[in-house]
Amino acid sequence: MSTPYILVVDDEPDIRELVRDILTDEGFEVNTAASGAEARASRQRRRPGLILLDIWMPDVDGITLLREWAAEEAEPPPVIMISGHATVESAVEATRLGAWDFLEKPLSLAKLLLTVRRALEAASLRHENQRLRRYGEPLEEPVGRGSAGEALREEGRRVAAVEAPVLLTGEPGTGKRTLARYIHGQGPRAAGPFVEISAATVGGATAAETIFGRETAEGPHYGLLERAAGGTLFLAHVDELSADAQAQLLAALETGRFRRVDGQGEQPLNVRIIAGSQLGEHDLARGGYLRRDLYDHLAGLPLHLPPLRERAEDLPELTAFFADHMAAVEGLPFREFDVAAQNRLRQHPWPGNLRELRNLVQRLAIAGGETAVTAAEVEAALGGETNTPTGIDFDQPLRAAREAFERAYLEHHLKQQGGRVGEVARVAGLERTHLYRKLRALGLQGSRKG
CATH class of the missing domain: 3.40.50.300 (P-loop containing nucleotide triphosphate hydrolases)
Known part of the structure; x- marks a missing residue:
């Protein structure tokens, strides 16, 4: 199991050793520094997950260090300030610079542990919220x-x-x-x-x-x-x-x-x-x-991870999940898919996989309406094509987009030609040996006849 790494910065050896021993007994990995210079060097050697920082030290004060570290990192680790002679001004300045909390000496050991745990939990939650805002990822586990x-x-x-x-x-x-x-x-x-x-x-x-x-x-x-x-x-x-x-x-x-x-x-x-x-x-x-x-x-x-075309039995639950998400998070109307619409979804090859399904559900929700989604609406949203795969994701790297198109293209022609590789090679304008290599690379199979 991973152990949070904490840096304790204080010029008083008794306090450093006491805090180190308490945190170590609680399962944390702890390093100590007796001065601002030692703190800078320690932080350069290894990034801590949390810092306990004394305000008053002989070489440089904790506020100066806090200001330096806040300027160097967009997302610095939480810093808990400790002092026995703090002023209101120093406390306000520390808070303005992003200090998580302020503990006064003599330290309450119970409050110390509670504050450390809460700061680590808050840092983890902050990172999770940033991830959700960045990616908007609704799924937290595979659905189906x-x-x-x-x-x-x-x-x-x-x-x-x-x-x-x-x-x-x-x-x-x-x-x-x-x-x-x-x-x-x-x-x-x-x-x-x-x-x-x-x-x-x-x-x-x-x-x-x-x-x-x-x-x-x-x-x-x-x-x-x-x-x-x-x-x-x-x-x-x-x-x-x-x-x-x-x-x-x-x-x-x-x-x-x-x-x-x-x-x-x-x-x-x-x-x-x-x-x-x-x-x-x-x-x-x-x-x-x-x-x-x-x-x-x-x-x-x-x-x-199998492609969505191999997960037809999961389609109803995945569709319902995305519809729920659109309603709960994006405020769009909730629309069920009727039986005919579900059957049409099963017929689609889904070259864009889950991302394509999510976008489809979103488009149909934006289209509005209080009634269930019909097969005709699904057909229209898919572009009205029953045999030609659509939905290549243009946000992915060129190599991946090209591979997705080649797979969809060859799957389409294999189906059209009954799996006959020779006929697919003729239609695609490829040498048969080159086509066999391409099919193997894409995990596709065809018949050697024809």
Whole structure:
């Protein structure tokens, strides 16, 4: 289980040792600093999850340190100020700079522990709220009582109990973020932060700095590994990581430590890694997208998310869930789907998977009406095409969008040609051997006849 790391800064040795011993007995990991200079150095070596900071110290006062740290980080860890000679002005200034609370000496040990726990809980809740505002993700666990939905929850609970890295694979929109969040919430690090990043949005040196942080003359810039300390880092589109970033991630997984860009010392790796990719395991391992040794580390606990077209039995529950969400969160009218509409949903190939279904339910709710959604409305919302897949997600990286289109395109022609690869090759203008390789890469099958 992850242990919160706390830095205690106070120039009085008796208080430092007392607070350290109490917090250690309560299961926290504690480091101490006797001066502002020691506090700066300690914080540069390792980012704390919470700081107990004395106001009056011989070299630099706590207010100055608080001001420095607030300017360096957009989301600094909670800071609890402690002092035996505080003034109203110093208390007001500390609060203005973002201090979580103010404790007076002599310290009440019961109040100290209560304040520390509440500050850590508030920091976790703040991070969760920021994640929800950023992604608007309604699902907190895989939905569906069919065999696929049940299997995803069961597999999620199984791997959650083990702290090893997890590799999630599946087409775009199948719910990898939701499953990663579910695994985090079911595991021993559930009380810690859940931090996520798409490797497709950062590249080269930017990726390394974003994930591992950087040391500068002005102080450390903490990366996501330190911001996620005690919790989970979900690394989506892991196959988009640069070669250098892959090498650094591999070293961190092998040694349990990592180094910031331009850094001198090493930081402990106190985070669970969940990686996600829209490519299949075969392509990741042999297609050159990931180093083989990094793949072996990440794929110790592999989970594949099935596409929505293979989860027809979950469609009614998923549709109802999204309709409830639109009504409760977005204030849109709640509309049920009649039997004919549900049947039409089952016929659709869903190339955009859960994301496409959510958008469809939203469009039909915006269209309004107090009556149930009909098959004709579903047909119109899908573009009126019964055989040609639609709904490619234009918000995803180009490689993933191209793969989603190629899969939908080839599925359509395989169906049209009765699975005859030779005929599909003729229609698509491809050599048959090239088409076979393409089908294998996309996990599709056709008949060798014709």
